[in-house]
Amino acid sequence: xxxxxxxxxxxxxxxxxxxxxxxxxxxxxxxxxxxxxxxxxxxxxxxxxxxxxxxxxxxxxxxxxxxxxxxxxxxxxxxxxxxxxxxxxxxxxxxxxxxxxxxxxxxxxxxxxxxxxxxxxxxxxxxxxxxxxxxxxxxxxxxxxxxxxxxxxxxxxxxxxxxxxxxxxxxxxxxxxxxxxxxxxxxxxxxxxxxxxxxxxxxxxxxxxxxxxxxxxxxxxxxxxxxxxxxxxxxxxxxxxxxxxxxxxxxxxxxxxxxxxxxxxxxxxxxxxxxxxxxxxxxxxxxxxxxxxxxxxxxxxxx
Amino acid sequence: xxxxxxxxxxxxxxxxxxxxxxxxxxxxxxxxxxxxxxxxxxxxxxxxxxxxxxxxxxxxxxxxxxxxxxxxxxxxxxxxxxxxxxxxxxxxxxxxxxxxxxxxxxxxxxxxxxxxxxxxxxxxxxxxxxxxxxxxxxxxxxxxxxxxxxxxxxxxxxxxxxxxxxxxxxxxxxxxxxxxxxxxxxxxxxxxxxxxxxxxxxxxxxxxxxxxxxxxxxxxxxxxxxxxxxxxxxxxxxxxxxxxxxxxxxxxxxxxxxxxxxxxxxxxxxxxxxxxxxxxxxxxxxxxxxxxxxxxxxxxxxx
Numbered sequence: 098x099x100x101x102x103x104x105x106x107x108x109x110x111x112x113x114x115x116x117x118x119x120x121x122x123x124x125x126x127x128x129x130x131x132x133x134x135x136x137x138x139x140x141x142x143x144x145x146x147x148x149x150x151x152x153x154x155x156x157x158x159x160x161x162x163x164x165x166x167x168x169x170x171x172x173x174x175x176x177x178x179x180x181x182x183x184x185x186x187x188x189x190x191x192x193x194x195x196x197x198x199x200x201x202x203x204x205x206x207x208x209x210x211x212x213x214x215x216x217x218x219x220x221x222x223x224x225x226x227x228x229x230x231x232x233x234x235x236x237x238x239x240x241x242x243x244x245x246x247x248x249x250x251x252x253x254x255x256x257x258x259x260x261x262x263x264x265x266x267x268x269x270x271x272x273x274x275x276x277x278x279x280x281x282x283x284x285x286x287x288x289x290x291x292x293x294x295x296x297x298x299x300x301x302x303x304x305x306x307x308x309x310x311x312x313x314x315x316x317x318x319x320x321x322x323x324x325x326x327x328x329x330x331x332x333x334x335x336x337x338x339x340x341x342x343x344x345x346x347x348x349x350x351x352x353x354x355x356x357x358x359x360x361x362x363x364x365x366x367x368x369x370x371x372x373x374x375x376x377x378x379x380x381x382x383x384x385x386x387x388x389x390x391x392x393x394x395x396x397x398x399x400x
Numbered sequence: 401x402x403x404x405x406x407x408x409x410x411x412x413x414x415x416x417x418x419x420x421x422x423x424x425x426x427x428x429x430x431x432x433x434x435x436x437x438x439x440x441x442x443x444x445x446x447x448x449x450x451x452x453x454x455x456x457x458x459x460x461x462x463x464x465x466x467x468x469x470x471x472x473x474x475x476x477x478x479x480x481x482x483x484x485x486x487x488x489x490x491x492x493x494x495x496x497x498x499x500x501x502x503x504x505x506x507x508x509x510x511x512x513x514x515x516x517x518x519x520x521x522x523x524x525x526x527x528x529x530x531x532x533x534x535x536x537x538x539x540x541x542x543x544x545x546x547x548x549x550x551x552x553x554x555x556x557x558x559x560x561x562x563x564x565x566x567x568x569x570x571x572x573x574x575x576x577x578x579x580x581x582x583x584x585x586x587x588x589x590x591x592x593x594x595x596x597x598x599x600x601x602x603x604x605x606x607x608x609x610x611x612x613x614x615x616x617x618x619x620x621x622x623x624x625x626x627x628x629x630x631x632x633x634x635x636x637x638x639x640x641x642x643x644x645x646x647x648x649x650x651x652x653x654x655x656x657x658x659x660x661x662x663x664x665x666x667x668x669x670x671x672x673x674x675x676x677x678x679x680x681x682x683x684x685x686x687x688x689x690x691x692x693x694x695x696x697x698x699x700x701x702x703x
Binding site: 139140141142164165168169172225360361364365366368369370 | 442443444445467468471472475528663664667668669671672673
C-alpha cells in the first residue's frame, strides 16, 4: 500500500497526488493507494475528490486519509515502526446517468447573438452539501442576472447564466456546452466562472488581451466603493475552460479571499454555515456590474 | 429532544450548556439533550467533554453535535421545518477503576519540606490522543525538571512535578493530592499548571499577592530573550485548584497563544501534529526558569 504524505502548497501542485497517485502506485505493484487530504489543514477531516486511472494500469482502491493520520503514518515510518492499515471501502462507480446544465438568459436588445456568460457548477461531492464548492458560485451568478432583470435593465448583448453539471469528475457539462454552442463561441464576448468560494471579493482575475484588460479595469473601478476593483492575472474556471480554449474567449473569475477554500471544499464541512450573506451580496454586486457593463459596451470586448 | 445551539464565546461561558444542559432539559421533560460542540469552530468535528447530572433529575442521553449540524437544525427551526433526529449512542459509564497521579521530585538541599509544584494532567478524552489536552502540559513540566536535573542544579526547596489523573471527569487526582499533602500545603510555595496548550508562550498568568507578583515579574524578566516575560492576572488550573484554595497558595500558568486550543481540545483532532517542537522548547525553558528561581529564592514567595 502506498501512502502519499504531501503537505499542501497550492491545489494545482498537491492535487496530482490524488488524481494520478493510484495508477502510479499500481505501476509499482501497489494494491492500494492512500493520499493525505488535499488541503492546508483540517480537524481530522478527510477530503474527497476525483481519482484518475489509466486505461492500461490496474484500478487499485484509492482513498484520502486525514492530515493527522498521514502524519501519524509518517512518524511511524520515520522511526521504523511497522504499520498495518486495514482498508474497507464501499465506494462504487455507478453507470452514467443523464444530467444537464441549467441555463438562463436575458436576451440582448441590440445584438442578442453576442453573449456574456457567467456561472458556476451545480454538482458537488456528497460528503458535504456543496455550499462553497460550488453552491455559492451558482447563487452569486444567477443572482446577478436576477437583480439586473429585477431592475428592468436589458443590455445590448445577451447575458447568460450557466450552471454546469459534472465539473467534479469529468467536465462533461463543460464540454457539452462547448460542443452545443460551437458556432456561437466566436460571439462569446466574455465568460466568468465563480468557483473559488464566495468570500470577500477583492476584484477580478482576467485572462485576455491588454486592451480587454484596460476595459475591464475601467469597469471594475465602478466597484471601488466595495473595495473590489483590482484586476489580477489568470481568470478562468474549469467549466468555461473548454469553450475559452476553443475560441480564445476572454475569461474572468472573481478574486476572493480564498484562504479557507481548500480547507472546506470536498469535505463534510462544506456546509451552509460557511456562507456569509454580506459577502454573497458583495459577490453578486461585483458580478452584476461587470457582466452588465461588458454586455452593454458599444464595442465588443477586445479578444 | 432539546438542542442547545450556543455560539462559542469563552469556554467558561459556553461549557455550562454541555455540563448542565442534560439535567436542565430533563427537568422540562426532555428525553435527550444535544449541545453544539463547545469550541470556536471545526470542520464537521464533534467535541466531547464532561456532562453532569443532578442526583434527583433523570439521567437522559446527552451528546455533542458539530457546529455545522447545530446550525442546520437552527435554520430548520427558524423556517418552521419539522426535524427528526435519530439518536444512537453506545457510550457507557464504566465502574470506577484505580488510577494514580504520577509524581517526581528534585529534593531541595536547604528546605526540602518546602515545595514548588509544576504539572499537567495525564488523562484525556479518547477521541483524540490528548496531545494538546494535556499531553503537552505533562511534557513541558516534567521536561523542566529533567533539564534542571541534567544541568546538575539543585534549588534550596523541593521541585515537584505532578501529572494529575482524572482531570476530565471528576478531579479526583486533584482532590487526592490536596488530601494526601494536607499538612504540607502550608509549605507549598507556588503551584503552576500547564493546561492551555503548549503554543508560543508570552509570559505567565499569576494569582497571588502584590509582593509575590513583583517577585515573579522580576524572575520573568529573565525570559525577555524569548519574549515570555509578561505577567497577567488569573493564573491557575483545574488540578491545582483544590490545593490552591485549601491553603491560599500562589498559583500560576503559562500564558500561551491559545487561540486554537478550543478548536482542538476534546476532539479527534487533538493529535501529535498540533505540537510544535520549538514552541514546546520555549514552554520548557520558561517553566524551568520560573520554577527553579522560585524554589531557590532566599525568602519564600509572598502569600
